[in-house]
Amino acid sequence: MNQIVTISTGQLLLALVFILIAQASSFIYHLGLNRDIAIGTLRTFSQLFLMGYVLTFILKTSSPFLVLSVFMVMVVSAMFIIKGRVKEKQIPYIIPTFLTMLVSYLATAIFVSGLVVGITPWWEPRYFIPAGGMVIGNSMSALAISLERLFRDMRQQKELIEMKLSLGANYREASLDIFRNAVSAGMIPSINAMMGVGLVFIPGMMSGQILAGTDPLIAIRYQIVVMLMLVGSTAVSSVVVMLIVRRRCFGSGEEVLLSPR
Amino acid sequence: MLMTPLLEIRNLSFAYEGSDALVFDGLSVTVQEGEFILVKGPSGSGKSTLLRLICRLNQPQGGSILFQGSDVTSIVPAKLRSAISYVAQIPQMIDATVEENLLLPFSFAINAGKSRPSREELKEMLIRFYLADVSPSQSALKLSTGQKQRLAIMRALLQEPLLLLLDEPTSALDQESASMVFSIMERLNTEDRKTLITVTHIDYKPETVRPLIYTLAHRSLHLSS
Numbered sequence: 001m002n003q004i005v006t007i008s009t010g011q012l013l014l015a016l017v018f019i020l021i022a023q024a025s026s027f028i029y030h031l032g033l034n035r036d037i038a039i040g041t042l043r044t045f046s047q048l049f050l051m052g053y054v055l056t057f058i059l060k061t062s063s064p065f066l067v068l069s070v071f072m073v074m075v076v077s078a079m080f081i082i083k084g085r086v087k088e089k090q091i092p093y094i095i096p097t098f099l100t101m102l103v104s105y106l107a108t109a110i111f112v113s114g115l116v117v118g119i120t121p122w123w124e125p126r127y128f129i130p131a132g133g134m135v136i137g138n139s140m141s142a143l144a145i146s147l148e149r150l151f152r153d154m155r156q157q158k159e160l161i162e163m164k165l166s167l168g169a170n171y172r173e174a175s176l177d178i179f180r181n182a183v184s185a186g187m188i189p190s191i192n193a194m195m196g197v198g199l200v201f202i203p204g205m206m207s208g209q210i211l212a213g214t215d216p217l218i219a220i221r222y223q224i225v226v227m228l229m230l231v232g233s234t235a236v237s238s239v240v241v242m243l244i245v246r247r248r249c250f251g252s253g254e255e256v257l258l259s260p261r
Numbered sequence: 262m263l264m265t266p267l268l269e270i271r272n273l274s275f276a277y278e279g280s281d282a283l284v285f286d287g288l289s290v291t292v293q294e295g296e297f298i299l300v301k302g303p304s305g306s307g308k309s310t311l312l313r314l315i316c317r318l319n320q321p322q323g324g325s326i327l328f329q330g331s332d333v334t335s336i337v338p339a340k341l342r343s344a345i346s347y348v349a350q351i352p353q354m355i356d357a358t359v360e361e362n363l364l365l366p367f368s369f370a371i372n373a374g375k376s377r378p379s380r381e382e383l384k385e386m387l388i389r390f391y392l393a394d395v396s397p398s399q400s401a402l403k404l405s406t407g408q409k410q411r412l413a414i415m416r417a418l419l420q421e422p423l424l425l426l427l428d429e430p431t432s433a434l435d436q437e438s439a440s441m442v443f444s445i446m447e448r449l450n451t452e453d454r455k456t457l458i459t460v461t462h463i464d465y466k467p468e469t470v471r472p473l474i475y476t477l478a479h480r481s482l483h484l485s486s
Contacts, residue, residue, distance in 0.1 A: 162318055163353035163413075167366040168343035168420055253317035254338040259278065 016041070055129065064123045071109070071132050075102050078140040085144040088151050090258055096244040097143065100237055105135045108233040116225050134205065134226055135233045138190060142234040146186030146242055153178040154249050154258050161256055171247070171254040179246055186238045190231045197227060265330040267424060267456055268292040268315065268345075273324035275307070275314060284310055286480040288324070292424070292458065297450045297470045300460040301485070302477030308460035309350065311477070312426040315458070316347045329423075339371040346422035350429040352406065352413035359387075359404070360397035362412065366420040375420060390415045391441045407438025414445060418455075425449065427459040443467070 019041050026033040058070055079098045086093070109132040114122030122128065154161070157178060164174035172179075197203060198220075202210075205226055209219040251257050273288040284307040292298060302308050313319040315326060317338055326333045333341055343366075354362050363383055366372045378386070383397055390411045395404065401412065410430060417425060427446065431439035447469045449455040474485040 159349065159351065159353050160355070163349065164365070164369070165318065165338070166316065166342055166347040166349070167369065167416065168339050168371040169369040170339040170371070173339075173369050251320060253320055253334070255318045255320065 055125075058125045058129060061125060064121070067123045067125045067128060070125075070129060071106070072102075074133060074136050075105060078136045082140060082144045082147065086147045086151070088147070091151065091245065091248050093147060093241075093245045093248065096248070097147070097241050100240045100244065101136070101139070101143070104233060104237045104240065105132060105139065108135050108229055108236075112225060112229050116229075117222075130205070131226075131229070135229060138230045139234045139237045142186035142190065142238055143241055145189075146182045146238045147245065149185045150178065150182040150242060150245060150249075151258065153181060154256065155260055158256050158258065158260070165254065165256075171250040174254075175246055175249070179242055183235075183238045183242050187231070187234055190234045194227055194231060197223070203227075264293070266291045266327075267294045267296075267329060269327040269330075270315070271325045271327070273314065273321050273326065275310065275319070275321045283322075283480055285314075285321075288481045290475065290482050292456065294423075294456055295450075295454050296456055297447075297467070297472040298458040299465070299467075299472040299474045300458065300477060300482070301474060302460075302462065304462055306477040307480075308462070308477055309428050311482075312347055312428050312458065312460060315424075315426060316342050316345045318347065337371075339369065343369075343371045343420050344422055345424045345426060346417040346420060347426040348410075348413050348417050348428060348430065350432055352409035354401040354404075354409055354412070356402055357400075358398050359395055359401045359412065362401040363397070363416050363419060365416065372420050378419060386415055390445055405438075407434045407441070410434060410438070410442060411445065414442070418449070422455075424456045424458070427457065429461055430459065431461065431463065431465075 019037060022037050023034055025031065026037060054070065058066065061067065075098070078101065079094065082097065083094060109128055110122050112131045113119050113124065113127040117127055117131075119127045154175065161174045161178075165171070193203075203223050203226070206216075206219045206223040209222065210216055249256065249258055268291070270288060270290045273285050274283055275285045276283050288311075300308050300311065310319060314321050315333075317333055328336065328341065328345065355365060360380065360383060364377065367375065367377050380397055387393060387395055387397070392408060392411055392415075395408060395412075401409070404412065410433070414425075414427070414430065430442050430446070434442065443465060446457060446459060447467055450457055450470050475482045476485050477483075
């Protein structure tokens with residue numbers, strides 16, 4: 001019963017029926033998504049196959065440098081995805097965001113695999129890479145949402161910020177509401193996920209473990225750790241990045257540097 | 262012995278970001294305490310920018326601005342803007358009551374030690390600013406532009422600035438509201454001895470004060486009267 005049912009290449013291609021349905025919907029209703037769906041499908045196949053081969057190799061390795069290099073590549077990729085989504089040219093946010101992501105995700109992944117799960121060594125790739133991947137993937141989306149919101153609100157509310165500055169506010173006081181909104185906008189999806197988990201959806205990692213034959217009572221423990229880890233890492237990275245980037249939106253005289261688009 | 266001027270601008274130059282064209286080149290002016298300065302000039306001549314440079318909402322490319330003898334760049338920005346209060350052309354209100362808007366400056370750390378006016382004092386001030394029909398508990402966002410403009414000037418004064426910068430305070434107002442704002446400005450100078458710099462592109466002739474009128478032309482300020 002615990003035997004895993006493998007998916008043959010033919011069966012895998014059969015799943016493309018779902019993509020055909022999506023393409024048809026886009027075509028019929030002129031959603032303009034055909035190209036994106038096609039590219040997304042190709043990327044899903046190519047990136048996951050590549051990841052599969054890399055993981056097969058990495059899981060057998062005993063080199064912490066190789067494991068950390070893979071982790072580094074994941075963080076750099078996440079940074080490029082954020083850069084593509086945020087599209088901010090005026091404020092230099094990329095380096096502080098990247099460094100915060102690297103440090104906070106590394107600390108979270110080490111904490112989870114080394115202390116909570118208690119694996120020795122802490123970089124054991126079977127645990128460290130999936131934990132790191134989940135942290136990076138989740139927090140990456142949160143950071144993109146927070147950064148987009150921060151830059152948008154700073155531009156839209158420039159006059160209001162300047163009014164507060166003119167009344168003696170420092171840059172932190174003048175942008176407090178915007179900072180709070182940006183951080184919470186990024187965190188809400190992780191918090192909502194905690195609300196709905198087990199009721200509305202069964203998380204991907206837990207589903208995978210159950211499909212692979214793990215006892216559901218063990219799988220839920222892993223899932224709880226993952227959910228808590230995601231909320232914590234999202235909170236830390238969002239707060240730190242927003243604190244640094246918000247400061248960069250103001251000049252040496254605490255004047256607003258962002259100009260309207 | 263000569264008194265230190267309240268404000269001194271020396272050889273100021275400024276160009277907007279991404280532009281080589283100088284808006285100001287070698288602009289110099291001195292403002293003494295208690296003066297009423299009127300800066301005139303056509304739209305786009307840089308009048309608003311001049312006020313924004315004084316309170317550091319923009320940064321100059323060259324020259325220096327001294328406030329009470331100290332370079333403004335050496336003063337903590339919040340402290341500078343608590344002493345030099347700037348009221349923008351379009352009055353900005355937070356989504357709250359009139360009273361909460363008026364007390365906004367006191368929610369900032371730099372003004373924590375200043376005395377907060379009571380509700381009665383606020384009501385008296387509202388009457389003085391031709392806002393007798395405005396209740397402290399009503400929403401500030403629902404006021405007319407003219408009422409908001411007077412409220413914005415009143416709010417700026419509550420933090421007791423040494424210098425008040427008014428950016429086209431009547432440009433969005435009808436004749437009646439504009440007259441009220443002009444009257445308030447003149448009273449602030451004659452009765453309260455406030456130092457004011459007002460920029461305007463309209464032909465305003467004060468009735469009760471003798472202002473120093475400057476014209477912005479050729480990237481510099483020129484004394485007209």
